[in-house]
Amino acid sequence: MPKSEIEITDLPALLQDSRWTFYLDDIPEQDTRGSLCTNKWLGSLGPGEVAIVNVRPDGYVGSVGRWDSSIDDAGEDAAKWMDAYYERFLQVPAPV
Known part of the structure; x- marks a missing residue:
């Protein structure tokens, strides 16, 4: 979507808290390949x-x-994929 239509307040709460790491690239003229x-x-x-x-x-x-x-399990598959990626280096601390 165009940058002018992005509102930080429309993002999920987790991303609102990380608003300074939100990346939006809509300036292909500044890219060396002219790509979005x-x-x-x-x-x-x-x-x-x-x-x-x-x-x-x-x-x-x-x-x-x-x-x-359009595949029924796509969301679940994406969540499993992300879990597999992050579990390689992020660990939940054990309760003390």
């Missing part, structure tokens, strides 16, 4: 296609996943 962020990392997304890009704090893209939202 979506095209750089994903190519074109088809209708009903959903993608998640995990970006580290240093800007490195850690992983990219794509799903077809």
Whole structure:
């Protein structure tokens, strides 16, 4: 969506708390390849296609996943994919 239509207050609460790490790329003229962020990392997304890009704090893209939202288990598959990615390095502290 166009940058002018993004409202931080419309984001889920978790992302509102991280508003300074919210990345929006709508200036392809400043990119060396003239590409939008979506095209750089994903190519074109088809209708009903959903993608998640995990970006580290240093800007490195850690992983990219794509799903077809018309498939019933796509949301569950995406959640499992994210769990598998983050469980490699994020651990919930044991209760003391």
